Amino acid sequence: MLSVALHTLRTRWTGFAGSFVALALGVALLTVMGLALAATLDAPDRAPERFAAAPLVVRGADTLRVATPIGDRTQPLAEPRALPAAAVAALRRLGTVTPDRSFTVRVPGGPGDLVAHPWSVAAFAPYGIASGRAPRTADEVVVSGSWTRAGRRLRTDHGSVTVVGTVTDRGFEHAVFYTDARAARLAPRSTQLVVDADVTAVRNAVRDVPGVRVLTGDGRRYADPDPDRDRAALTALNALFGTAGGVTAFVSVFVVASTFAFAVAQRRREFGLLRTAGATPGQLRRTVLAEALLVGVVASAAGCVLGGYGAPLLVRRTVDSGLAPAWFRIGAHARPYAQLGWQSAWPYYAAFATGLVVALCGALAASRRAGRTGPVAALHEADVDNRPMTRSRWLFGTGLLLTAAVLLFLGTPGDLLHRKTYVSRPMLLITAVALLAPVVVRPLTRLLTWVPAQLPGAGGLLVREHAAAAVRRTAAVAAPVLVTVALTGSLLGTTATLNAARAAEVRDRTAAAFVVTPPGGDGFDAGTLRALRAVPGAEMSASARSAVYVLEDGVALIRSEARAADPAALAATARLPLAAGRTADLDDGSIIVNEEWERHTVGRKVRVWLGDGTERTLRIAAVLRTGTGDNGVYVTPANGAGAAVDRVDVALRDGADPAAVAAGLRAALGERGGRVRTADRWIAAVSPGTDRTTRLGFLLVLGIALLYTGISLVNTMVMATADRTRELALLRLAGATRGQALRLVGAEALTVVAVGALLGLLVAGLDLAGVAAALRLQSAPAPVRLPWPALGSAVTACALLAVTAAVVPAARTLRRSAPAPG
Numbered sequence: 001m002l003s004v005a006l007h008t009l010r011t012r013w014t015g016f017a018g019s020f021v022a023l024a025l026g027v028a029l030l031t032v033m034g035l036a037l038a039a040t041l042d043a044p045d046r047a048p049e050r051f052a053a054a055p056l057v058v059r060g061a062d063t064l065r066v067a068t069p070i071g072d073r074t075q076p077l078a079e080p081r082a083l084p085a086a087a088v089a090a091l092r093r094l095g096t097v098t099p100d101r102s103f104t105v106r107v108p109g110g111p112g113d114l115v116a117h118p119w120s121v122a123a124f125a126p127y128g129i130a131s132g133r134a135p136r137t138a139d140e141v142v143v144s145g146s147w148t149r150a151g152r153r154l155r156t157d158h159g160s161v162t163v164v165g166t167v168t169d170r171g172f173e174h175a176v177f178y179t180d181a182r183a184a185r186l187a188p189r190s191t192q193l194v195v196d197a198d199v200t201a202v203r204n205a206v207r208d209v210p211g212v213r214v215l216t217g218d219g220r221r222y223a224d225p226d227p228d229r230d231r232a233a234l235t236a237l238n239a240l241f242g243t244a245g246g247v248t249a250f251v252s253v254f255v256v257a258s259t260f261a262f263a264v265a266q267r268r269r270e271f272g273l274l275r276t277a278g279a280t281p282g283q284l285r286r287t288v289l290a291e292a293l294l295v296g297v298v299a300s301a302a303g304c305v306l307g308g309y310g311a312p313l314l315v316r317r318t319v320d321s322g323l324a325p326a327w328f329r330i331g332a333h334a335r336p337y338a339q340l341g342w343q344s345a346w347p348y349y350a351a352f353a354t355g356l357v358v359a360l361c362g363a364l365a366a367s368r369r370a371g372r373t374g375p376v377a378a379l380h381e382a383d384v385d386n387r388p389m390t391r392s393r394w395l396f397g398t399g400l401l402l403t404a405a406v407l408l409f410l411g412t413p414g415d416l417l418h419r420k421t422y423v424s425r426p427m428l429l430i431t432a433v434a435l436l437a438p439v440v441v442r443p444l445t446r447l448l449t450w451v452p453a454q455l456p457g458a459g460g461l462l463v464r465e466h467a468a469a470a471v472r473r474t475a476a477v478a479a480p481v482l483v484t485v486a487l488t489g490s491l492l493g494t495t496a497t498l499n500a501a502r503a504a505e506v507r508d509r510t511a512a513a514f515v516v517t518p519p520g521g522d523g524f525d526a527g528t529l530r531a532l533r534a535v536p537g538a539e540m541s542a543s544a545r546s547a548v549y550v551l552e553d554g555v556a557l558i559r560s561e562a563r564a565a566d567p568a569a570l571a572a573t574a575r576l577p578l579a580a581g582r583t584a585d586l587d588d589g590s591i592i593v594n595e596e597w598e599r600h601t602v603g604r605k606v607r608v609w610l611g612d613g614t615e616r617t618l619r620i621a622a623v624l625r626t627g628t629g630d631n632g633v634y635v636t637p638a639n640g641a642g643a644a645v646d647r648v649d650v651a652l653r654d655g656a657d658p659a660a661v662a663a664g665l666r667a668a669l670g671e672r673g674g675r676v677r678t679a680d681r682w683i684a685a686v687s688p689g690t691d692r693t694t695r696l697g698f699l700l701v702l703g704i705a706l707l708y709t710g711i712s713l714v715n716t717m718v719m720a721t722a723d724r725t726r727e728l729a730l731l732r733l734a735g736a737t738r739g740q741a742l743r744l745v746g747a748e749a750l751t752v753v754a755v756g757a758l759l760g761l762l763v764a765g766l767d768l769a770g771v772a773a774a775l776r777l778q779s780a781p782a783p784v785r786l787p788w789p790a791l792g793s794a795v796t797a798c799a800l801l802a803v804t805a806a807v808v809p810a811a812r813t814l815r816r817s818a819p820a821p822g
Contacts, residue, residue: 019359021715022259023299024306026252027355029708031307032314033245034347039315039330040238043230048220049172054124056199057100057223058083058091059192061211064549064613066557073557078547078611079641080191083212088193090205095197098124099190101183102225106157106519106673111147111174115225116158118183124194125170127177132165138182145169157519157673158186172224189642192223211613233325240323243423244701249354250427251483251705254434255712256355257362258479259719288363296359300352307351314704323700397435404428404766423701425770426490429763430483437475437482437759445474448754477749478756480713481798484706485760488794490767491702492787497768501775501782502628503687505577512541512573512649513658515682516665519673523644531668532648537656538665541569544643546611548591548633552598560597561632562611564640573649577631577779581622590621592634611641625779706794710801717749717805738814742807749806750799757795764791 051057062080066073083091091097098120105114119135119142132150135141141154142165148154152163167175178186195202199216206212213222221227274284311330318324407425516532518524523544524532533540543565550558567586570576576583579595581602586592591608593599599606600623607617616639624631652661665676677685736744768784775782 019259020295020299020302022712023256023296023355023359024303025708025711026256026358027300027303027351028306028310029248029252029704030245030351030354031304031347032311033241033248033704034350035307035311035330036241036314036318037238037245038347039328040234040241043234044327045218046221046227046230047218049125049170049224050121051124051194051215051220051223053126054194054220054223055196055216056194056202057192057215057220058195058202058206059213059215059223061209061613062191062213063211064557064609065211066549066551066609068551068555068557070555073551073555075549075557075559077613078545078559079643081211081612082189082191083193083206084209087206087209087212091193091195091197091202094201094205095195097196098194099180099184100192100194100223101187101190103183103187104519105176107154110154111145114174114176116141116176116178116183116186118180119177120180121194122167122175122177127167127170127175130166130168132163135164135177135179135182138179138185140164140179142167142177144173144175147174155671157671159671230325230327233328237318237324237328240700244704246424247427247487247701247705248708250430251487251708253354253358254431254483255480255709256358258434258476259362259712259716285364289360292359292363293356296356299359300355303355304348304352308348318700321700393435393438397432400428400432401436404432423491426486426763426767429766430486433486433759433763434475434479434482437478438471440759441471441474441478441755444755444758445751448751448758474752474755477713477716477752477802478759480709480716481753481756481795481802482760482763484709484713484794484798485757485791486763486767487702487705488790489761489764489786492790493764493768493785494771496785496787497771497775497782498628499687500785501780502630503683504782505627505630505780506683506686509574509576510649510679510683511575511651512679513652514538514650514662514665515677515679516648516650516669517675517677517682518646519675523646524648524674525672528669528672528674529645529648531670532650532665535650535661535664535668537653537661539569539572539651539653541565541573541649541651542645543570543647543649544637544640544645545647546635546640546643548611548635548639549609550597550606560593562635562640563632564635564637564643567636570634573651576622576634577625577627579623579625579779581620583622583634585621586634586636587621588636588638589619591618591639592622592624593620594624594631594633595626596629610635610639611643614641627778627780628775710797713798714801714805717802718809738811741814742810745806745810746803749802753795753799753802757798761791 048054060081060083062077064075064077088097099118100121101116101118103116105116107114122142127144129142132142139159139161141161141163143163144167146166146169148163148166150163150165154161154163161178167177199214203214206214213219215223226232315324315328315330319326319328404425407428524542529542532538532542543563546562546564548560548562550560552558567584570586571583574583576592581592583592591606593606597606600620602620602623604620605617606620607615609615618635618639624633650661650665652658662676669676764786768786772782772784
């Protein structure tokens, strides 16, 4: 069988080219995604930055640790604790203690990420004076970099200052250094200290203070801002490439399997002749599998090579678009294969094995059908598909459709709204509809071509009959269009629908006329809040972002985002989506939770930890509906763990003039800075749809998948057109002109694209109907948002590709002399 397969490949290599291209590109995509995923498994070793020259750093508790029956559970604290005064005094007796402070600074025209520190900590980076001198008075500063110069007067949100010196830029921050005294007034709270003393003595001094860490050596990097940013970046990239890899794997397997099945189905006339010559069904199956094995090995190897070159290009594009940090690289996984060990080469092994298995499975399904067909029936079925649906196709298609329906309409509503679920869910529907497509291809084709078939001339009638008769060909060519439209509609439509639901939730919760936010991340100071409260006609609700932790099921330490606000003011400026209880019942001994909490009964007490790790037992005053998952919890400022106010909702008193109130709020902010926005503008600004990273991530996922489906559409269309040489010759012999034949081919291609687009819209509609039902069950109803512009672009691109891929090879065929029929 192997020698026969080799001979067939040599003589009919053009017939296998389409399968080779589809498989090689599919394996290349799998290799690229595998290499990108492998690169996200290890974060780079980052050295200390701000404290590279510090002897040691003592950091207050920044992690909540709770004992459970299966071990300690930890969560980062929203508000790290400062060291107790007694511990600081003990450290001062051991050696020199330098408190560290950090706060944001806003300078018109300056860098947007300016951060201020006391001058005394500059030496621990170390920063060296490049020009000028150190600050000596409260209105003097030293800055890093070259964005300003010594002697210049700057207007900041903390008052006007004079730049008296500059330090060399270290590359990790844009720093502003105040005198120690001025920094202590602007940021009284310090959570870490630099101590110049014996490390053993320091550890003994803070041994009894819970959660305190003594950082030395490379551990000093944990005193830098966001020390886990590399790990967090890799986690986000892992999720991104995991999602892209899952979608890519599905699309690749789907397209490769359908392409191989179509390639085998095209050879029914050849199989019929072999059966007439005495070949047994088993011999046919073994021949087809041997051919698929040879093509699969060569194409999979070629795909691995292409993927090795393509992965660095993807990573470079990801970095350039801001989705990955600048240090992200493929690394050792992209070295020549011969230099790789098993641990580094697993993406190649996985992609190669997947490609080979998919090729064999795609060929096996079609070869079994070809082997079961008798010689005369095979020759008869060469032009018309009388039984396009096999028993196995009915079985798998119906089973997948029922499974998708159960998961879509009977699954847990909250799970349906998670990204991993709504990204993977359409794949079941796409596969089910593709398997069952031959059932609807013929009636759908006749419906789409009914009007053209009634027009004068035979063109419309021929288009209808050709597309309806060749059901397998129509279904195979429509498959890439189905995938393209279904994925575009489902993924973009789901995110748009969820964003609309979240925006509606924020709009429904907001009863304020204006929302005031600070210019940086430090929140409003007390003076600014007093000035805002003094604005005539304004009723204020100042709230701070914090967190509350709860232990559920006895082993899971869950963090919930919280807002700390005065209950009376909160009731006047917000319409909380209450399922039970009242906002006014919130006090210092209670909490407002949501329905996702294990305990969510009004009046019941719950053990929680506040944002600074303080353990409290609070009574449940009210319960919020679950919604889309953004309804957090509410506490009073006494339970806000000292978090700074980062939002002020302003309602209008009776008879107040909105313009006058807005002007008063802006005047109250003064030089401190801040933004006064109407509620509608604030809602638009915080809308999830403005998240650039999420949008680019989905475009990356869709772009990779849809690029492959576009290439596969062209590939399948070329294969289908190349199989119609005899049919085109008969048209010419019947009197059709070359232009008429080409218009017929183009019209058939458009018809097939329309079939695939309608099936894709069906999948997207069913998927979005499930999302809408889940949102209604979560008390967050929202209209379904189909991305019509994106769908129109996808269908148009498919139509252009299909028509071009059909007409160009047909034109080349028609240039040659028409063969005699028979």
